[in-house]
Amino acid sequence: MKIYKSYNSNKRKCKGLKSDTILIIYRYTALKTLMIIKIKIYTITTFLMLTIFAFGQTKDAEIKSFLDNLKPSDFSGAILVAHNDKVIEKRAFGLANIEYGIQNKVDTKFNIASITKMITAVATLQLYENGKVELKKPIGTYLPDYPNKLVRDSVTIHQLLTHTSGNNNNLDFWKTNNLKYKNVSDFAERFKNDTLLSKPGTKYDYSASGFVILGLIIEKASGHNYYDYVRENIFKIAEMTNTSELDIDAVVQNKASGYTTFLQEDKTPRKNEYYLAKTSPAGFHYSTVEDLFKFSKALRNYQLLGKETTALMFVPKVKGYNTNLGYGIDIDLRYNQTIQGHSGGWYGVRGELMDFMKDNYTVVILSNVDDDGKSGTSKVSNYFKELIAEKQPEK
Numbered sequence: 190m191k192i193y194k195s196y197n198s199n200k201r202k203c204k205g206l207k208s209d210t211i212l213i214i215y216r217y218t219a220l221k222t223l224m225i226i227k228i229k230i231y232t233i234t235t236f237l238m239l240t241i242f243a244f245g246q247t248k249d250a251e252i253k254s255f256l257d258n259l260k261p262s263d264f265s266g267a268i269l270v271a272h273n274d275k276v277i278e279k280r281a282f283g284l285a286n287i288e289y290g291i292q293n294k295v296d297t298k299f300n301i302a303s304i305t306k307m308i309t310a311v312a313t314l315q316l317y318e319n320g321k322v323e324l325k326k327p328i329g330t331y332l333p334d335y336p337n338k339l340v341r342d343s344v345t346i347h348q349l350l351t352h353t354s355g356n357n358n359n360l361d362f363w364k365t366n367n368l369k370y371k372n373v374s375d376f377a378e379r380f381k382n383d384t385l386l387s388k389p390g391t392k393y394d395y396s397a398s399g400f401v402i403l404g405l406i407i408e409k410a411s412g413h414n415y416y417d418y419v420r421e422n423i424f425k426i427a428e429m430t431n432t433s434e435l436d437i438d439a440v441v442q443n444k445a446s447g448y449t450t451f452l453q454e455d456k457t458p459r460k461n462e463y464y465l466a467k468t469s470p471a472g473f474h475y476s477t478v479e480d481l482f483k484f485s486k487a488l489r490n491y492q493l494l495g496k497e498t499t500a501l502m503f504v505p506k507v508k509g510y511n512t513n514l515g516y517g518i519d520i521d522l523r524y525n526q527t528i529q530g531h532s533g534g535w536y537g538v539r540g541e542l543m544d545f546m547k548d549n550y551t552v553v554i555l556s557n558v559d560d561d562g563k564s565g566t567s568k569v570s571n572y573f574k575e576l577i578a579e580k581q582p583e584k
Contacts, residue, residue, distance in 0.1 A: 248548075249277055251576060256280050264565055266445070266539070266556030267295050269478035270573075273549045274486050279478065285445040285557065287458065298431060298444045298475040299555035300465070301540050302533030308484070309400050309470040310350055310502065310517020311493050312407050312419050318498045321410040322346060331406045336381050343389045346406065349399040350516040351507045355385035356396040360471075367466045368438060373404040373415050376469045393507050393514075397471035400517075404470030415470055424480075427487035432476040434468030444475060445557035447537025458558065461537030472533065478553040481542050485530070485551050489544065503529060524578035532570075534559070539566035545577045552577075 252270055256278055265283025269276060281293040316322045322331060328349070329341035340356065348354040359380040362370060370376055380398045387394055404415045411418050416434050424432050435441060447465070448458035468474045487493050494502065505513035505520045513520040521528040526547035533540035539556040552573045556566045574580070 248550075248576060252278060252573075255572060255576075259569070264556065264569055265293060265448075265558045266299060266554065266566065267293055267297055267478045268555075268569065269295075269482050269551075269553040271482055271486075271551040274490075274551070276479075276482065283558070285443075287446070287448060293445060293557070294443065296431065296443065296477050296479065298441065298477055299540065299557055300445075300447055300533075300535070300538045301472075301474050301476050301481070301555065302535045302538045303397070303472045304476075304481065304531045304533040304540050304542055305468065305470070305472045305474045306400050306517050307488075307531045307542070308419055308423055308474065309403050309407070311423055311488065312415075313346060313350065313403050314494055314498050314502055314516060315422055316407065316410045317346070318495055322406060324350075328402060328406060331409050332402075335402075335405075337383075339385060340389075340402075344399075344402075345389070346403070347516075348390055349396075349403050351514050352393055352396050352399060352509065353390055353507055354396060354399045354402075355387040355389045355392070355394060356380070356399040356402070357383055357386055358395055359383065359398045362466045363464050367463070368436075370466045370469070371436075373401060373408060373470060376401045376466075376471075377405060393509055395510070397469075400471040401469055407470070416468070423484070423493060426492055427480075427483045429476065429480040429483050432474055432480045432484075434473075435475050436467050437462055437465045441475075447535075447557045449536035449559050451536060451559060458537075461535070464536040472535070476555070478555055481553045481555070482551055485542060485544055485553075521574075524574060524580050526578045528574065528578055541566060541570045543570070543573065548577055550577050 249272065256268065259280075259282060261283040267281045268278070270278040279295045281295045281297065283293050285291045285293045285297050313322070317324055324347040325345050327342050328344050328346065329335060332341065335341040340354070344354045344356070357380060362376070362379060383398075386392075407418055408415050413421075420433070423429070447461035449461045449464070450456045450458050453459060465473065488499065491499055502516045502518060503520065504515055505522070506516070507514050509519070511521075511523070513522055518529055519531055526545055529544045529546060530542040537557060537559055539559055541552070541554040543552045545551070554566050554569050558565055560567050
């Protein structure tokens, strides 16, 4: 419109001038107008970019301030924050061993409890991607000798990955000799003949035992021991050099002891070894905040799975207790942006791996002290969710 008006105005002014002179004037006017438009576009773009940058800088400054003021009495463990896949904060708080006054460090190894389920899910989907398993076939296709006929003939890998298989959450291994669990099959012995909680495929029931069955399938389909498989095909690829399975009586440097207050009336901490077992496909790997960040980054950047399979893993499939679930991953839709990852909780163990999918933040929190849902890891996790994602208003 401005060019048209300039054209008409200059047309009146150019009466009596030579045609080539008039052409030069028209061209000059058009170029001048285009330059003004480009300058305005550049100004607006620059303003928006600076606003976004400043917004990110503000969040980063708030995160730093929060961590600067976080006290060991509020949280014991390690925290890593990354933005656009670059680590911006890495801190440690509290004691790895209360008896000897040993401090937690940023590279301390913590028990990650159920965060292990994400690892098992990736291993399963790698086999699916390579044509070694199918998601909707009964598990008897891969475990023909599985003793529970209903599970063998009805339950699928899809159901195991989404906690809809009806299998229970059998974790009371401490009631026997928890030192005897060395292989995946040892864990499966605990529940192989149990009745199901619900008909397969009809209901969400969080199931650790379902992920143990996935471990059996991984071993059968790959021809490798579960622990060896994830070490070679996940930890090695993602360069997770500080992640491994451990026997509960293993002596390892720079490993945090776990402390629980749940079973004490006076809430004094007690060590949690009695309630632990060796890693199973359902939980209890030991890892560091840095290694779990590497895992997250490798997964999101298609180093562990192809683009289509990664997308399949991330698609919400069922509604859980609080979040939706993809395949072995929580998809939290309660906020103004999607938060993906997994939590881990047990006696003396708390952990969170969170990817904020819009603003490209990753937050890893690992703690060796359990909490009441308001302090410790829960307090720290809720802070990051509210700051970065902002909770949606109640409907």
